[in-house]
Amino acid sequence: MESASPSQVLLVDDDQRLCSMVSDYLQHNGMSVLLAGSGAQALTELDRSAPQLLILDLMLPDTDGLALCRSIRARNDDRASVPILMLTAKGDAMDRVIGLEMGADDYLPKPFEPRELLARARALMRRPALAVRATDDGMLSFGRLVIDLHAREVRVSGQRRMLTSHQFDLLVLLAQRPGRVLSRDQIMQLMRGSSLEAFDRSIDVHIARIRSMIEDDPRDPRRIQTVRGAGYVFAKSQH
Structure with missing residues (x-):
């Protein structure tokens, strides 16, 4: 053998x-x-x-x-x-x-x-290989969700969704690690230095805001999912 x-x-x-x-x-x-x-x-x-x-x-x-x-x-x-x-x-x-x-x-x-x-x-x-690919134009594409890293824009089905700079950074952080559960502590560590005010107390608020912009039904999120007791995960498979 x-x-x-x-x-x-x-x-x-x-x-x-x-x-x-x-x-x-x-x-x-x-x-x-x-x-x-x-x-x-x-x-x-x-x-x-x-x-x-x-x-x-x-x-x-x-x-x-x-x-x-x-x-x-x-x-x-x-x-x-x-x-x-x-x-x-x-x-x-x-x-x-x-x-x-x-x-x-x-x-x-x-x-x-x-x-x-x-x-x-x-x-x-x-770790499993990342499913995400960025094109030469700096795009992260997940079905109908497209994140433009250079223009710092987010679109769903071609419609622009308005996020604050902080929320955009948080979305990119999650999107670049699809399928990986990130705890709030890990998110704080990765986002450290990004000037998020009181970020440790506002992660859930930012996630909720992002969901309201990118999810078809924010009450039943499919793109950013909550793993009870562990944190958040950005779904690998999207449409």
Whole structure:
């Protein structure tokens, strides 16, 4: 009986010392590691192979990790859904929030413990692939619901629905993680730095407002559903 192929990870970082350390550690723990020192090399390697995880540094010599993350999520092939773990040496929480908004699945500030990196990598690779795809125009489409990331507009059956900036950000956060239940604590963590006033006490209010705009029947929501005792989930299958 053949043994299973090792999980393949693409590590994108121009720090050769860090790459060597991380690569050795992950390989020692049963993973196959591909290396890229720039955004261009990362895209070439992504086309050539099919990594199950991309570990992406925020700062690269030819681009920044946010732009690279955004371009990967905008693809129209199965590479668009590769889990992305972003590495950042910056202490600004806004960098992490923006990274998550651009499509990163998780972040890890430098310096980090290799064991924590391994745990986060394994957790991301266990998640089901995202069903959502963004087009080149920055659209997230779910049946009749279309979210325009660039224009920051939401339409249902072609009709524009008016959301506040805060509510739009919350909708995008949920829509980029279809099928994944997010607790209120997780939502607060992901939205941290977005200037939502008293957000911890107004999540339910914002969700209710969003539902009133995008649901056919807000009393029986099909797009944003409540998981009792756990949080909210954006439905993968919509019409």
